[in-house]
Amino acid sequence: MKDFIKSNNTEIPSEELTIFKSLEDIKVIFDVGAREDLCYFNLKPHCEYHLFEPNKEATEILEKKISSKNIILNKFGLSDENKNECIYYLSSQSFQPNPYIKDTDIGIRYAVRKLDDYVEEHNINYIDFLKIDAEGFDYKIIKGGKETIKNKVSYVQFEYWDGVKKFVEILPNFKLFLMIEPRLLKAIRTKTKDKKYNQHLVALDFDVIDLIDNKLIPLGAGGNIFGIKNEIYINQMKKYKIDVVIPVYNGEKFILDAVKSVVNQTLSPTKIIVVDDGSTDNTNKIVSEYAKTYKVEIKIIKKENGGLSSARNTGIKESTADFIAFLDADDIWIENKLEKQITKYSYTGFDNLGLVYCKYDLIKENGGKDTDGYILPLDKKVQGYAFNKVLKANKILSSGSGVLIKKEVFEKVGMFDEKLKFGEDWDMWIRIAEKFEVDFVDDVLVHIRRHESNMSHHLFNVFLGEIDFYNKWIPKLKGKYTIPFDWSDRIIFRLIMLKRFSSLKTLKEKMLPEVYKELFTKKFLSIYVYFIFFIIRRTIKLIFSPKDFIKIFR
Numbered sequence: 001m002k003d004f005i006k007s008n009n010t011e012i013p014s015e016e017l018t019i020f021k022s023l024e025d026i027k028v029i030f031d032v033g034a035r036e037d038l039c040y041f042n043l044k045p046h047c048e049y050h051l052f053e054p055n056k057e058a059t060e061i062l063e064k065k066i067s068s069k070n071i072i073l074n075k076f077g078l079s080d081e082n083k084n085e086c087i088y089y090l091s092s093q094s095f096q097p098n099p100y101i102k103d104t105d106i107g108i109r110y111a112v113r114k115l116d117d118y119v120e121e122h123n124i125n126y127i128d129f130l131k132i133d134a135e136g137f138d139y140k141i142i143k144g145g146k147e148t149i150k151n152k153v154s155y156v157q158f159e160y161w162d163g164v165k166k167f168v169e170i171l172p173n174f175k176l177f178l179m180i181e182p183r184l185l186k187a188i189r190t191k192t193k194d195k196k197y198n199q200h201l202v203a204l205d206f207d208v209i210d211l212i213d214n215k216l217i218p219l220g221a222g223g224n225i226f227g228i229k230n231e232i233y234i235n236q237m238k239k240y241k242i243d244v245v246i247p248v249y250n251g252e253k254f255i256l257d258a259v260k261s262v263v264n265q266t267l268s269p270t271k272i273i274v275v276d277d278g279s280t281d282n283t284n285k286i287v288s289e290y291a292k293t294y295k296v297e298i299k300i301i302k303k304e305n306g307g308l309s310s311a312r313n314t315g316i317k318e319s320t321a322d323f324i325a326f327l328d329a330d331d332i333w334i335e336n337k338l339e340k341q342i343t344k345y346s347y348t349g350f351d352n353l354g355l356v357y358c359k360y361d362l363i364k365e366n367g368g369k370d371t372d373g374y375i376l377p378l379d380k381k382v383q384g385y386a387f388n389k390v391l392k393a394n395k396i397l398s399s400g401s402g403v404l405i406k407k408e409v410f411e412k413v414g415m416f417d418e419k420l421k422f423g424e425d426w427d428m429w430i431r432i433a434e435k436f437e438v439d440f441v442d443d444v445l446v447h448i449r450r451h452e453s454n455m456s457h458h459l460f461n462v463f464l465g466e467i468d469f470y471n472k473w474i475p476k477l478k479g480k481y482t483i484p485f486d487w488s489d490r491i492i493f494r495l496i497m498l499k500r501f502s503s504l505k506t507l508k509e510k511m512l513p514e515v516y517k518e519l520f521t522k523k524f525l526s527i528y529v530y531f532i533f534f535i536i537r538r539t540i541k542l543i544f545s546p547k548d549f550i551k552i553f554r
Contacts, residue, residue, distance in 0.1 A: 012039050013181040015200050016157070019226060020044075023155060026128035030115075032078050032141055033133035035093070036061035040131070041071060047128075052078055054088060054110035079112035079137065080144035086112050094135035099161075100220050115145025119152065129155045136161040136222075142170060156227040163213040167225060168204060174227035177201035177347065178208055187221035195384050196439070198349030201226060207442050234267060240342050241270040241322045242404070245315030247308055248287075248329035249277040254449065256286055257367070261332040263294055267339040269325070272298045273315045278305030283329075309416035309424045312400070316410055324407055326400040330449040332363070333401070337445040341404040344439050350384060354409040354436025355429070358445040360398035365451040373450055383439055390433040391477075392484040394426040402446045409436060420472070422465020427472070463494045463503065467510045474515045488519045492534045 021043050031040060034051040036058045041049055048070050053059050054077040062073055077086070077095055088108040092098035095112065119127070130145075130153045132138045138158040142149060149156060150173060157179075160167060168176060180188075180197055188197050191211060196202055204225070212223070228236070244262050248255050255274075262272055274287050284302060291298035301314055312326060323342070327333060337358070344356045359378050362370035382395040389395055396403065413431040416424050432438070470487060477483055495503050504527070508516065516527075524530040 012037065013183075015179060015181050016224065017043065019179065019200060020129070020131075023129060026154070028124070028126060028128050030127050030130045031133075032115075032131065033093075033135065033137075034058070034062065035133075036065070038062070038065055038071075041068070045070070048072075050074065052076065054112075055090075055093060074118075076111040076113055077134070077137070078115050078118070078132075078141045078144060080114065080140040082113050082117060084111045085109040092135055094137050096136050098135060113144075115141060115149075116147050119145070119148045125152065127153045129153075130157070132156070132158040134159070139166060139170075142167070146170070154229050154232055157224060158227075159222060159224055160212070161217075161222045163217055164204065164225060165209055165213055168209065171227060173230050175230055175233040175343075176204040176225055176227045178204060178212070179224040179226050181223065184216075184221060184223045187216055187219055190219075191215045194380070195349050199347055201347045203343050203347060205442055234339070237267050237339060237342050237346065240345070241320075242267075242325060242338055242342065243271045243273055243315075243319040243321035243323070244269045244325045244327060245312055245319065246272065246274045246327050246329055247277055247311030247315065248274060248279065248283055249305065249311070250279045250281045250283060251329035252279075252281040252283045252286055254330040255283055256290060257332055258327055258329050259287060259290060259298070261335070262327060263296070264335050265333065265338045266336045267342060268296055269338065270296070270321050271319070272296065273318050274298065274300045275311040275314045275318075276300060276302045277307070277311040278303065307418060307421070309418045309420065313415040313418065316407075316415060319407060322407055323404055324410075325404045327446075328399065328401045330451065331399075331401040332367075332447040332449070334443075334445045334447075338404065340441045340443060340445060344441060345404075345406075348439060350437040350439060352437045353439055354406050355396070355432050355438045356404045356440065357396045357438065358398055358402045358441040359443060360402055360446045360448050361444050363447045363449050365449065367449075370450055378440065378442060380440075380442075384437050385433070386438055387430070387433040388481075390426075390429050390438075391481065392486055394423070394429065396425070396429040396438070397440075398446045398448060400425050401448065405432070406436075412436075417472070420465065420468055422462050423469040427469065430473070459494070459497060460503075463498060464506070464510065466490065466494065467507065470515050470519065471510075471512045474518050475512070478514075478518065483518055488530060489534060491519060492531055495531075 017039060020040060026044070026047060028048045029040060030050045032052045034053040045068065050072045051062065052074045053062065054075060059073065059075050066073060079095065086095050086109060087105050088095055088110045089097045089103045090106060090108055091101060091103040097103040127148065130149065132141050134141055136159070138160070142158065149171070156174060158167070180200055180202060185197060202208055246258055259272065259274070262269060276284050284300060287298065287300055291300065299318065301318060303314055316324060325338060341356045341358065345353060361375060362373040364370045376397055378397060379389070379395050382389050409432055412435055417427050420427055474483060491507065495507070520527040520530050524533060
């Protein structure tokens, strides 16, 4: 683990310089813990620089290098207080000792100041980029500059040595990212193979914070965080054009809740396309009245009833944006749904990302939390090229309401299959996963509403639709991919749930002979033999893994 230990090496990783170089329209830069280095100035020499470096040896070198009036050299450190004669640890190059090297007080003393006081005294109106590299002293510097950072800083970069959670709490108005550098990536790869770390910046979500604070810090693997002021970040995300398609049929009871959840997004869509699929109630009137009060275009398309897939396809054809998000008329989005998902496209390790999904929860008809229904857990392996995993079962969570898809994807995989009455989402996700990478946001971003009119409540219709699904896919898969064993289990499970012997007759009548053979008689001679085999396996599963029993068809 010695390779991961924090050292006092001052060489700036190329990844940091690349990110700094990409920042546009910046004029004022604060470099705290500058050492004797002018790399940042050399990249952007037109800017005004305020350097903070107490180390006498470093400042003497800097004074010889500095030839520009744009650079102000301050020979003191920053902290959360104004104080003279502070202990400076020379080997650690900090006002606190590096816990991973031997360092003692050898009598060196320097002064420290609060960033807030310095900014006020020098009448500084804004700081475009604040870089802090104080060898573990960064948190105190941020505490001493809370007001400045909150009101005047656009971008911030700092080190963490003992965890990042406290930085997240003290910087609520910044979007924070972990900066991936070779040394840190080596440590990360000992703990996870998650492909999202194949990039320069990774958003600080719960998983990343847990990885850093509980797995990397014990290894001594500190690192750097890059932050973007929330308002600036949102403006940057607005370059992505997103259309939202809401298919609805007789949805007067819930449609306004759905539309409002889109209107209230932290990242506003370009256009909301409500496809009225032949409603006979007041759906159209409700949306039309609300549309008059909203600044972003709400376009209502009224068509003859053709089903969910037909309505979604109409919306796709109407869209002119780069991305399309779907929302079923009875579901509701969390307010930062679009923002969190578009971030995946902005800061991703996937070159061919086509779909981003998310976690979900359930709500009752009245909007209250539903704790009775089963919520499919997130499978973090369904990431990147995940065709086989998606083929096995519909692992793209939250139905159509939870995805954000590149518009160009539909040009390559086609539209939703209007002939399918079951699994139309799953069918689309399989086609997308065959050609594109997928990713997820590990947060609940959509509320799925359960009510009596949901199609999922009509078990026999689901059974018939599932037969059509397999009739479509098994002939396409034969000779090219392995037919998932789980598909046979799903049919047996449906037969058991229906509790009608006539359902077996329906199965034989509706299912194509070649499909029926592939699922049941090819290996087991008879569906009855397979049924016995199924019961034995499920009984064993129930005995030894009762908690996992409910997941067998997922």
